[in-house]
Amino acid sequence: MSTATDGYYIPHEAKWPIVGSIGLFVTFMGLGSWLNGSGVGEITFYAGLAIMVFMLFGWFATVIKESQSGAYNGQVDTSFRMCMSWFIFSEVMFFGAFFGALFYARQFSGPWLGGEGAGGADVTNAVLWSGYNYVWPTDGPANVGGGFQPMGWFGLPLINTLLLLTSGFTCTVAHHAIKDGDQKKMVRWLGATVALGFIFVACQAFEYYEAYAHLGLKMSSGIYGSTFFMLTGFHGFHVCMGAVMLFVVMLRGMKGHFTAENHFAFEAAAWYWHFVDVVWLGLFVFVYLF
Amino acid sequence: MSQVDTSHDAHHGDHDHHGPAPGLMRWITTTNHKDIGTLYLWFSLIMFFIGGGMALIIRAELWAPGIQIVDPMFFNSMTTMHALVMIFGVVMPAFVGLANWMIPMMLGAPDMALPRLNNWSFWIMPFAFTILLSTLFMDSGGPAGGWTMYPPLVLQMGDSFAFVVFAIHFMGISSVMGSINIVATIFNMRAPGMTLMQMPMFVWTWLITAFLLIATIPVFAGAVTMLLTDRFFETSFFSAAGGGDPVMYQHIFWFFGHPEVYILILPAFGIISHIIPTFSRKPLFGYDSMVYATASIAFLSFIVWAHHMFTTGMPLAAELFFMFSTMMISVPTGVKVFNWVSTMWRGSMTFETPMLFAIGFVVMFTIGGLSGLMLAITPADIQYHDTYFVVAHFHYVLVPGAIYSLMAACYFWIPKWTGNMYDEKLGKMHFWISTIFVNVLFFPMHFVGLAGMPRRIPDYSLQFADWNMIATIGAFGFGFSQLMFVYIIFKCIKGGEKATGEVWEGARGLEWTVASPAPYHTFEESPTITPNTVTR
Ligand code: HEM
Ligand SMILES: [Cu+2]
Numbered sequence: 167m168s169t170a171t172d173g174y175y176i177p178h179e180a181k182w183p184i185v186g187s188i189g190l191f192v193t194f195m196g197l198g199s200w201l202n203g204s205g206v207g208e209i210t211f212y213a214g215l216a217i218m219v220f221m222l223f224g225w226f227a228t229v230i231k232e233s234q235s236g237a238y239n240g241q242v243d244t245s246f247r248m249c250m251s252w253f254i255f256s257e258v259m260f261f262g263a264f265f266g267a268l269f270y271a272r273q274f275s276g277p278w279l280g281g282e283g284a285g286g287a288d289v290t291n292a293v294l295w296s297g298y299n300y301v302w303p304t305d306g307p308a309n310v311g312g313g314f315q316p317m318g319w320f321g322l323p324l325i326n327t328l329l330l331l332t333s334g335f336t337c338t339v340a341h342h343a344i345k346d347g348d349q350k351k352m353v354r355w356l357g358a359t360v361a362l363g364f365i366f367v368a369c370q371a372f373e374y375y376e377a378y379a380h381l382g383l384k385m386s387s388g389i390y391g392s393t394f395f396m397l398t399g400f401h402g403f404h405v406c407m408g409a410v411m412l413f414v415v416m417l418r419g420m421k422g423h424f425t426a427e428n429h430f431a432f433e434a435a436a437w438y439w440h441f442v443d444v445v446w447l448g449l450f451v452f453v454y455l456f
Numbered sequence: 457m458s459q460v461d462t463s464h465d466a467h468h469g470d471h472d473h474h475g476p477a478p479g480l481m482r483w484i485t486t487t488n489h490k491d492i493g494t495l496y497l498w499f500s501l502i503m504f505f506i507g508g509g510m511a512l513i514i515r516a517e518l519w520a521p522g523i524q525i526v527d528p529m530f531f532n533s534m535t536t537m538h539a540l541v542m543i544f545g546v547v548m549p550a551f552v553g554l555a556n557w558m559i560p561m562m563l564g565a566p567d568m569a570l571p572r573l574n575n576w577s578f579w580i581m582p583f584a585f586t587i588l589l590s591t592l593f594m595d596s597g598g599p600a601g602g603w604t605m606y607p608p609l610v611l612q613m614g615d616s617f618a619f620v621v622f623a624i625h626f627m628g629i630s631s632v633m634g635s636i637n638i639v640a641t642i643f644n645m646r647a648p649g650m651t652l653m654q655m656p657m658f659v660w661t662w663l664i665t666a667f668l669l670i671a672t673i674p675v676f677a678g679a680v681t682m683l684l685t686d687r688f689f690e691t692s693f694f695s696a697a698g699g700g701d702p703v704m705y706q707h708i709f710w711f712f713g714h715p716e717v718y719i720l721i722l723p724a725f726g727i728i729s730h731i732i733p734t735f736s737r738k739p740l741f742g743y744d745s746m747v748y749a750t751a752s753i754a755f756l757s758f759i760v761w762a763h764h765m766f767t768t769g770m771p772l773a774a775e776l777f778f779m780f781s782t783m784m785i786s787v788p789t790g791v792k793v794f795n796w797v798s799t800m801w802r803g804s805m806t807f808e809t810p811m812l813f814a815i816g817f818v819v820m821f822t823i824g825g826l827s828g829l830m831l832a833i834t835p836a837d838i839q840y841h842d843t844y845f846v847v848a849h850f851h852y853v854l855v856p857g858a859i860y861s862l863m864a865a866c867y868f869w870i871p872k873w874t875g876n877m878y879d880e881k882l883g884k885m886h887f888w889i890s891t892i893f894v895n896v897l898f899f900p901m902h903f904v905g906l907a908g909m910p911r912r913i914p915d916y917s918l919q920f921a922d923w924n925m926i927a928t929i930g931a932f933g934f935g936f937s938q939l940m941f942v943y944i945i946f947k948c949i950k951g952g953e954k955a956t957g958e959v960w961e962g963a964r965g966l967e968w969t970v971a972s973p974a975p976y977h978t979f980e981e982s983p984t985i986t987p988n989t990v991t992r
Contacts, residue, residue, distance in 0.1 A: 174645075176567050179477055179485040183576030190629070191583040194622035198587075201618045201688050225572075241644060245569040248640040256632050256674045263678025263708055267693055275701035283771065290696070306699030310692055385689050389699035392691035396682070 173239045175232065182225040189217030226414075230431075234423060243430055250434040254441050257404070261445055264400065268393040268452060276300045276389070279307055305388025314382040316390065319454035322373045326366055327450050330405075333362035334443045337412070337436050347426035349419050356416040359439070363409035370402045397453055401445055408442045411435040475976055484579070487571035488976065489556045494873075495578050496553025497866075501942070503545035503585065508935050510538040515931035517914050518924050531914035532600035537592065539603035543720065544627050545585055547854070550862050551723040552577070552634050555662050558869065559638065561967040561974065562656045562991070564647030564983045569640035577634035584626035591616035591623075602912060604709060605680070607694040607702050611687045618688070621680045628673045635666035635673075642666075647966070649985035653747070656965050656992040657740065660747050661726030664754045668715045668722075671758075676712035679705060703768050710761035718757045721821075721853060722750060724861030725792055728814050730965075731868050732796050735811035736803025737962035742795040743992065749788035749795075756785045766837045775834045782832035789825055793818060808960075809883030813864035816856055816891050824852030827902065842912075845905025851898045856891070863890075863941065870948055871955035875973035878948040886944060889937040897930030964990050 193214030200207030232238065238246075277283060280300025281291035291298060295307035303316040317323065340355035374395075377383035385395045415435045418424065424432060476482040476491065486492060513534050517525045526534070556574065560567055568574045592598040596614020599605070610617070642663045646655070655663075683705070685691040692698020694705045725746075733740045740746065762770060762778040770778075796818050805811070827849040831837050840846060863886075871877050900923035909920045916924065955972040970978050985991060 174566055177487055177572055179481075180487050180572040180575045181485055183572060184484050184579050186576055187579045187583050190580065190626060191587070194587060194619075194626060198618040198622050201684075202615045244644050245640045248644060249570055249573070249636050252636045252639055252670055253632075256636075256670045259671050260674035260678050263675045263682075266675075266708060266711070267678075267682065267704060270704050270707060271693075271700060275696070275704060276699060278701075279696060279699065294696075300699075304699045306692060306695075306697050308697035310695075310698040311690075385685070385691050386698075388692050392682075392685070392693050392698070392700065396685065396691065396693075 173241070175237045175239070175242050177232070182221050182228065185217065185221040185224070189214055189221050192217055230418070230423070233431075243428075246430055246434070250437060254437060257441065258445075261397075261400065261448075264393065264397050265448065265452070268397065271389045271393065272302050276302060276304060303390035305390055309388070311384055311387035311391055312382065314384070314387040314391065317373065317377060317381065317383060317394065317454060319450065322369050322376075323450060323454045326369050326373075327446065329362050329366045329369070330443050330446050333359045333366070334440060336362065337439050341432065341436055344419075344424055344429050344432055345426055349422060349424055352424070352432070353416055353419040356412055356419065360409050360413050360416060363405055363412065363439075367402060367405055367409070370398065370405075373398075394453060397449055401442070401449055404442050404445070408435065408439045411438060485575070487567070487575055489560050489568045489571070489574065490873075490974065490976065492568075492574050492578050493553045493555075493557030496549045496556060496581075499578075499581055500546045500550035500553060501945075503541055503549070504938070506589070507538050507541035507546055508938065510534045510541065512931060512935050514538065515928040518916070519928045520925065521916050521918055521921055523915055526914070528914045529597055529600055532602075532912065533592065533598035535912050536599045536601065536603050537588075540588060540599075541585075542854075543603070543716070544624075545581075545588075547720050547858050547862070548631065549581060551662075551665070551720075552631075552638075554658075554723070554727070554862075554865055554869070555638055557873065558967060559641060559659055559662060560645065561970065561978055562659055562965055563642070563645055563650065564966050564979045564985065565641060565645035566977065566980050566982075567645075568637050569645050570637045573633050574637050577630045577637065580626060580630035580633075584623050584630065587619050587626065588623035591619050594619075604706075604713065605683065606709075607683060607686065607705050610683060611694075618684065621684045624680050625677055628677045631669050631673050635669040638662055638666045639670070647979070647982045647985050649989075650991060651987075653744070654985065654987075654989070654991045656726075657729035657743070657746055658723065658726035661722040661729075661750055664750050665719050665722045668719050668754055668757065672712040672715045672719075675708060676716075679708040679712065682708075703765070706765050706768060707762065710764045711758070713764065714761040715754075715757045717850070717853075718753060720858050722753070724817070724821075724858050725750065727861045727865045727868075728796060728817055731810045731814040731864055732799050732818075733964065734868075734960050734962045735808060735814075736800045736805050738799055738803045739964065740795065740992070741798040741801075742791070745791055746795055749791040752788040753785060756781060756788070760785060763832055763837070766834050767841045779832060779834045783829065786825065786829055793822055793825075808867075809878070809880060809887055810864045810868035812884060812887040813860045813867065816887065817860045817864065820852055820856030820860070820891075820894075824849055824854075824857055827852065840905065842910055843905040844901045844909045844911055847911050848898055848901035848905055851901070855898065856894050863887075866941075866945070868960075869967075870945065871959045872967060872972050872974055874949050874952075875955055875971075876948050876950075876952035877955050878944050878952065882940065882944050882947075886937065886940045889940070890934060893930045893933035893937060895930070897927050897934050900924075900927045900930075965992055 191214070192210060196207050196210030196212070196214050198207070200211050277300055278288075279291060279295065280298055281288045282300070298307035305311050305314060336355045336358040340352045340359060343349075343351035343355060383391055383394070385391050412435045415432050418431065476488065477485060483491065483495060513526060514531065517523075517531055556568065559565075594614070594616045596616050598616055599610070599613055599620045601610035601613060605620075613620075642655070642659055682691070682693040686694050692700045694700050694702045696702070729740055729746060760778060760782040762774060763782040766775060766778070827845065831840055831846060831849055867878060867883055904920045904923045907920065909916050957971050958968050959972055960968075966979075966983065967974075
């Protein structure tokens with residue numbers, strides 16, 4: 167049911183949000199108990215995730231149906247665009263926290279632990295860890311995690327960079343295709359983008375395997391391991407989300423949902439993809455290269 | 457919802473006046489900004505009494521030196537939970553509730569930009585707080601390391617730790633979604649012709665607050681996520697042995713934390729900028745400078761965070777930078793206070809309850825601002841830090857500051873919400889009783905703080921006894937006088953003198969052009985705004 171108000175579509179009786187809240191509640195309660203070592207926690211967590219997936223399906227199906235039926239005018243479209251842009255901005259800030267941690271550890275706390283800096287910073291070194299010499303990458307003065315080799319930039323990470331850059335390119339080709347109204351071409355290039363995305367994730371998984379199996383590089387490898395896995399891990403998770411979004415857009419393209427003028431879903435997913443791309447470049451430079 | 461009808465104009469004319477769904481489902485599935493605003497406000501009122509109860513437990517224990525009533529661990533979880541509940545469960549949701557109710561009406565919009573998302577933003581809150589409050593019933597007790605959750609102390613918490621972190625993630629999702637919705641509404645839903653500089657101050661302050669929320673809540677989420685991995689996945693972000701640094705947590709936390717305190721006060725500035733002009737019967741003095749001052753405060757709030765960390769051992773250059781940047785914030789804040797006072801200057805003022813609360817706000821918030829300025833001076837703060845002086849500072853800005861603005865807003869707008877005037881005599885009584893007790897409660901904290909009484913400790917030495925006893929009297933007086941507020945609200949909902957559409961003689965803005973109570977749907981057809989329309 168809907169009310170037309172100057173053409174701005176206002177939905178009534180939303181049933182999905184409460185499902186989403188219950189889903190998140192079950193997920194968080196489950197994960198919390200799981201972390202605390204309770205057996206039911208794990209099952210509860212997965213049940214919560216299932217509810218979330220169900221909710222997302224239902225919610226997006228409703229929105230897609232409304233969009234296809236032409237309920238949304240240009241103003242509604244603008245609301246969606248703003249929503250997506252600000253959401254991406256919030257994600258930028260989320261990554262900012264972890265990049266901030268990386269810079270802080272490398273620029274400040276690391277050198278201080280190594281005895282640099284005046285006014286008391288050097289005391290920690292003298293009293294607790296005299297003889298500790300700070301060089302990045304480090305697992306700290308206590309060598310927690312038992313020694314590791316850092317991940318070089320040349321092999322897989324470089325390949326991954328090329329993969330993601332290429333996927334940015336294919337995504338843009340797909341965008342031009344839909345702008346010309348060529349949905350078939352869009353689907354083809356999107357398919358390539360999604361494939362590149364999943365290859366990236368596979369490479370990343372292999373890289374993690376290498377790290378654990380051969381380099382001794384683990385989450386517990388001090389601040390280097392912490393920042394490495396936190397940044398690449400959250401990034402990889404975002405790649406998965408972005409790829410799923412693009413995949414859904416691709417399926418919708420196969421069903422002929424888009425026109426040259428009306429393809430916001432594509433654009434939202436594409437913006438997200440480029441955001442993930444840019445984050446990777448930051449990672450490549452600051453986590454791998456330098 | 458599953459049925460989409462694009463031809464509603466043709467044969468669904470009746471849906472243009474779609475009323476609420478019947479029964480409980482109305483509240484669960486509603487997408488109406490007024491319903492959702494109401495839900496937020498009730499939620500926050502309930503949490504206000506839960507958080508208030510915790511405060512009274514704290515004050516009861518501090519009635520006299522020694523440990524009398526509660527276990528020290530429980531005392532600490534009371535201070536922690538009191539802060540989390542009041543900040544995230546009371547002040548923030550109440551402002552979002554007011555934004556929901558008022559912003560679409562002030563802008564001449566039919567509803568919020570994304571009504572379904574709006575519903576979700578609210579319906580997360582009760583679940584998030586169920587998780588948070590449930591930690592009090594766990595074997596390990598609730599979180600007791602302070603609302604700032606500094607490691608390594610917080611990592612030693614029991615089973616409740618993970619749940620607190622997730623409760624914060626959960627609330628964060630709600631805040632970010634709510635803020636995105638508000639930004640989209642303000643940018644995209646203004647009535648045709650309304651320029652940004654025609655927007656009322658409440659809308660402006662919320663726009664900037666929403667920006668602060670979207671920018672900082674994810675950083676907070678990142679910080680607590682690192683706590684989580686430090687605790688459960690052996691990372692070393694905040695452990696020096698692994699090359700990390702516990703102080704790093706404080707930097708990341710306060711990068712969120714200081715903008716957060718402005719999140720708690722900017723919408724209050726907006727509310728006060730409506731009430732003072734109304735009861736002075738003059739337009740707001742210096743509207744433009746108000747907008748720019750708000751924006752400067754928001755910008756500055758990103759570069760002052762380490763004034764919470766003067767004693768952690770930062771390099772001297774950082775101490776100086778953060779001292780001066782903090783002091784700089786008093787300039788735009790001063791502009792605001794000046795503008796409010798100038799608005800009253802030669803106005804034909806009357807002193808209805810909202811105005812009393814607004815004037816109380818200006819006076820007492822300024823006291824809090826001045827003690828903030830004292831705390832901003834690094835060498836002084838090295839003495840004051842973690843004493844009751846800090847507690848006095850932030851309670852002056854938050855209780856007779858943010859909470860008073862909320863009270864003022866409720867009295868100011870409740871005739872628009874319910875169609876009835878509240879009981880003016882009781883309202884004034886509520887103001888005077890609250891104002892006396894709030895000062896009895898918080899003013900002595902300055903004295904014990906300067907004399908060296910530490911915060912977050914259930915016991916204290918004998919010389920602080922007298923002032924603590926007085927503060928506790930103030931606390932119970934203030935707490936119980938808030939029951940009056942509840943009574944006044946119920947009475948107003950039940951009935952009372954009928955309010956006109958304009959409600960207040962000097963009221964300005966689109967929200968006063970609709971009937972009282974505001975119909976379920978307002979501005980279904982956008983009003984046209986010209987440069988001469990009075991919108992603020
Ligand atoms: C005039 C502007 C202000 C200045 C210069 C200022 C300065 C400060 C300083 C330096 C501290 C740290 C004290 C310490 O821990 O040693 C502090 C603490 C605090 N301020 Fe302000 N402040 C101002 C306004 C506000 C406002 C408007 C709010 C909220 C509405 C606020 C809320 C707080 C809170 C909650 C704390 C304590 C946080 C904690 O440690 O738990 N302040 N302020
Ligand atoms: Cu601050």
